Amino acid sequence: PLRQTRRDAGPQENDWRLLLKLVPYAQRHRSLLLGSLILLIPMAVAGAVQPLIIGQAIAALRGEAVWPFLAGLTLAASVNILIGLLLATIALRLVLSFFQGFWVQRIGQEMTAAIRGDLFERVTSLSASFFDRAPVGRLITRLTSDVEALGDVFATGAIGILRDIVYILAILVTIFTVEWKLALVLLATLVPTAVLIVYFQREYRSANYQVREELSSLNTMLQENIVGINVVQLFRRERFNLELFRTINDRYRKQVDKTIFHESAVSATLEWVSLVAIALVLWLGGTLVLQGTLGFGVLATFILYAQRLFDPLRQFADKFTTLQGGFTAIERISELMSEPIAIRDPALENPASL
Numbered sequence: 001p002l003r004q005t006r007r008d009a010g011p012q013e014n015d016w017r018l019l020l021k022l023v024p025y026a027q028r029h030r031s032l033l034l035g036s037l038i039l040l041i042p043m044a045v046a047g048a049v050q051p052l053i054i055g056q057a058i059a060a061l062r063g064e065a066v067w068p069f070l071a072g073l074t075l076a077a078s079v080n081i082l083i084g085l086l087l088a089t090i091a092l093r094l095v096l097s098f099f100q101g102f103w104v105q106r107i108g109q110e111m112t113a114a115i116r117g118d119l120f121e122r123v124t125s126l127s128a129s130f131f132d133r134a135p136v137g138r139l140i141t142r143l144t145s146d147v148e149a150l151g152d153v154f155a156t157g158a159i160g161i162l163r164d165i166v167y168i169l170a171i172l173v174t175i176f177t178v179e180w181k182l183a184l185v186l187l188a189t190l191v192p193t194a195v196l197i198v199y200f201q202r203e204y205r206s207a208n209y210q211v212r213e214e215l216s217s218l219n220t221m222l223q224e225n226i227v228g229i230n231v232v233q234l235f236r237r238e239r240f241n242l243e244l245f246r247t248i249n250d251r252y253r254k255q256v257d258k259t260i261f262h263e264s265a266v267s268a269t270l271e272w273v274s275l276v277a278i279a280l281v282l283w284l285g286g287t288l289v290l291q292g293t294l295g296f297g298v299l300a301t302f303i304l305y306a307q308r309l310f311d312p313l314r315q316f317a318d319k320f321t322t323l324q325g326g327f328t329a330i331e332r333i334s335e336l337m338s339e340p341i342a343i344r345d346p347a348l349e350n351p352a353s354l
Contacts, residue, residue: 018330022154025111032103039100040163044170046093050086051304052174057082059297066297100163108155116147119333125341135220136227142336146212146329153326160319164312175305179294182302185284186309189277193270193313200266207258209328214252221245267314274310281306 026033060066060078070078123139168190175183225232225241232241281302288294 018327029107036100036103039096040166043096044167046089048170048174051301053086055297055301058300064295104155104159108151112151136223138216141216141219149326149329152322157323164316167312185280193273196269200262204262210255217248278306
């Protein structure tokens with residue numbers, strides 16, 4: 001599973017099939033998982049109504065139409081009620097975010113510990129012939145950095161992306177109930193942006209796989225030279241091994257540069273599209289205000305939504321990067337877990353595996 005021929009092959013399995021390999025570990029914490037998923041809905045709703053409340057405050061200050069329960073109240077009373085509602089949604093979202101984030105991170109750490117234990121048990125059960133052909137540095141990489149990436153796959157990646165999707169859906173439902181014309185403008189900028197993000201993240205996945213392979217080679221080179229330092233010095237191979245190390249280190253740096261490029265491309269695309277979305281909302285919304293068919297409060301609401309709609313997309317891109325790195329780790333660990341055991345002890349069989 002650690003053969004060098006995989007360096008140029010890239011990721012082999014489907015992303016979501018790899019993610020399903022973590023399900024048995026997540027099922028061990030069903031109550032925490034269910035609770036964290038349920039909290040996503042009130043968190044999204046609380047965040048989605050905040051621009052509406054601010055828009056209503058602006059409408060009240062300009063003497064425009066406001067919500068029915070505010071009609072007939074004085075300006076000061078209306079503003080005070082809206083401020084109270086805004087603070088309540090902020091407090092609610094903070095409390096729910098704390099519990100949701102804590103539960104998800106706890107599940108991720110429990111899964112990481114369980115996978116690390118299963119992987120260690122698997123490695124120590126393999127025959128001596130496996131260790132003759134498997135560099136120790138590669139095994140160390142998979143037992144440390146690759147396993148740590150698996151916790152991020154679930155806690156920061158999968159659940160984080162689901163949270164962003166729920167938030168985006170809550171915003172879309174809200175804006176279409178307020179003003180469908182402006183909502184279509186935001187939706188028109190959202191769809192191509194999502195397509196670009198998926199494209200860049202697929203490229204990131206391929207580059208990240210090569211990064212992990214080169215990192216394994218780097219760790220292998222370090223381990224072999226440190227353990228065999230007497231042999232290295234005896235045969236005066238210091239300079240020769242240094243050149244080999246520099247070559248591997250340079251390959252690693254180039255692969256990291258590729259991941260940085262694709263990650264930066266996502267950030268730049270989101271920044272540019274978000275500004276375009278705000279400009280389009282100002283153009284169409286300003287036209288409707290001049291025609292008298294739209295109030296300043298609604299226009300201000302959509303400007304806030306234009307900003308908030310791309311905030312989860314930015315976070316989505318960051319989490320997707322984490323998820324792609326985790327997919328690489330799952331694939332690499334799965335290769336090691338699938339290595340056949342020459343002599344099996346039925347009493348030590350572990351049903352949970354990648």
